[in-house]
Amino acid sequence: MCMTTCLQHAVANPVAYQFMEVTDVLAIIGGSGAGKTTLLDSVALEPRPGRRAGQVLLNGQELDATLFRSSCAYVAQSDACAPSLTVRETLQFAASLYQGRATRAERAKGVQHLLEECGLDACHDVKVGDDLVIRGVSGGQRRRVSLAVELLKRPSVLVLDEPTSGLDSKAAEAIVELLTGIALANNLAALCTIHQPSSYVFQQFDRLLVLAKGRVCYFGKADAALQHFQDIGFPSPSGVNPAEFMIRITNADFAEEGQVARICDAWDAACREAQPSLSGVLTSGPPQAAPRASARKQVGKLFLRAVRSNLRNPIAFAGRAALTALLVSFVCVAYLGARKRNQENVLNYLWAVMWVQQLPAFLCIGAVPNFAREHRCFRKEVKNGLYHPLSHLLADMLVNVPIWFLLAAAAILPSNLILDTPLIHSPELWLLLAAYIGFNDTFAQLCGSLGTGSPLGIMVFLMQTILNMIFNGTLLAHQSEVPWMLRWLFYARP
Known part of the structure; x- marks a missing residue:
């Protein structure tokens, strides 16, 4: 599948487009299926299926991941910030890494200025939240927090996917007004996709790109768009929202047959007459990002x-530890008869040991939906160059390894007290159980990164847990009696 965006269209004709200049704000509009998201993902280097065609140049240099991390920033449609941090703490964290070589006083001054500039000073001590576990700030404020975080990077180009999605008309107007003001004040170029902007929002844009079926219907000054459509025979009725009018006449699903093709062909002809040899580029100011923090500081x-x-x-660890101790205690009480060391209780004792091992590992399933949310934040922060993935891995291990040992202790202590298990091998058991919990916790994080949601990850995690229980040597004790094609599972499981 070939990418049908204005980039491909430009190369094929061959006419391309200079997207923006310094301090410009470019709005990309169009009906459903017009190619807005495909184009934005191409500029932001987001992974997509199919084959890409054309080039994206920044100041004459082909845009790749390294150049994007150093000079650009991407704000996704869904806000991805650490929900338990306050607004000020979120900006301070970003400033400490984006501007790692600046002094603390300089970073604090910059954060305070940005809080005031983005209208976040009144809620600076409120948690960002996620509207699931932590309520936090409102949707419009959270969107401004996401924008403020990337502004601390001081990028040359800011790419935004539906920055007004889910907001009311006034909140959307405030976001776009903030964006245009910041672009002018910070000498940066911004491009964003906009779904059905109001007339107030439309007036804020410098440039406009109208797409339909992957082709360009208009590209140029936003205030000159209506005149172009009038010149090609599509005048706008008075009193109608300009954006609504242009989306309406270029929506291929509802427009008259051939109308969209005529509009796109008219624009192609206008381009060939006016600028027959343009090169497709993004033009911005010179890279202005501050030196990043060292790897040690990132960790x-x-x-x-x-x-x-x-x-x-508290649900993240304390609640999980308490639930582990409670479930293990309940199971151990059910197997209380195994305290008697005789032949009749051998099987019961074996099952009790298995449940002490499996229950704390099974509770790692909570990490699947939790990491699904964290993974979006991780991808956004790494993509924008906030920190290196290895720094995140090391920090994650430093936090999680002690937690694994504490969870193992929460399972072993009740079993020792209730079942009177021998203490001589407790250190070895503690180490093995902590390692097993660590494996399941890590596997749960992997499952949380599958797709865009957690249901698939939960099912994969459950399948892995069931296989571990079957082939751990308790339910199937004799390997020779298992069909040969399944025997490898005795060795593959942790």
């Missing part, structure tokens, strides 16, 4: 953020 800041998140979200 330290990520470690502190993870610790703070766990302390402020």
Whole structure:
């Protein structure tokens, strides 16, 4: 499948488009299936199926992942921030990594200025939240937090996917007004997709790109768009929202047959007459991002953020440890007769040991939906160059390894007390159980990164847990009696 966007169309004709200049804000509009998201994902280097055609140039240099991390920033449609941090703490964390070589006073001053500029000073001590576990700030405020975080990077180009999605008309107007003001004040170029902007929002844009069926219907100054459509025989009725009018006449699903093709062909002809040899580029100011923080500082800041998140979200660890101890205690009480060391209780004792092992590992299933949310934040922060993936891995291990040992202790202590198990091998059992919990917790994180949601990840995690229970040597004790094609599972399981 070939990418049908204005980039491909430009190369094929061959006419391309200079998307924006410094301080310009470009709006990309069009009906459903017009190619807005495909084009934006191409500019933002988001992974998509199919084959890409054409080039995206930034100041004459082909845009790749390295150049994007150094000079650009991407704000996705869904806000991805650490929900347990306050607004100020979120900006301070970003400033400490984006502007790692600046002094603390300089970063604090920049954060305070951005809080005031983005209208977030009144809620600076409120948690960002996620509207699931933590309520936090409102949707419009959370959107402004996401924007403010990337502004701390001081990018040359800011790419936004539906920045007004889910907001009321006034909140959407405030977001776009903030965006245009910041673009002018910070000497950056911004491009964004907009779904059905109001007339007030439309007036804020410098440039406009109208797409239909992957082709360009209009590209140029936003205030000159209606005149172009009038010149090609599509005048706008008075009193109608300009954006609504253009989306209406270029929507291939509802327009008259051939109308969209005529509009696109008219634009192609106008381009060939006016500028027959344009090169498709993004033009912005010189890269202005501050030097990033060192790897050591990245690990330290990520470690502190993870610790703070766990302390402020008791369900993350304390609730899980309490539930582990409670479930293990309940099962051990059910197998209380296994305290008697005789032949009749051998099987019961074996089953009790298996449940002590499996229950704390099974509770790792809670990490699947939790990491599905964290993974979106991780992808956004790494993509924008906030920190290196290895820094996140090291910080995550520093936080989680002690937790694995504490969860193992929460399972072993009740079993020792209730079942009177021998203490001589407790250190070895503690180490093995902590390693097994760590494996399941890590596998749950992997499942949480599958697709865009957690149902598939939960099913995969459950399948893995069931296989572990079957082939752990308790339910199937004799390997020779298992069909040969399944015997490898005795060795593959942890």
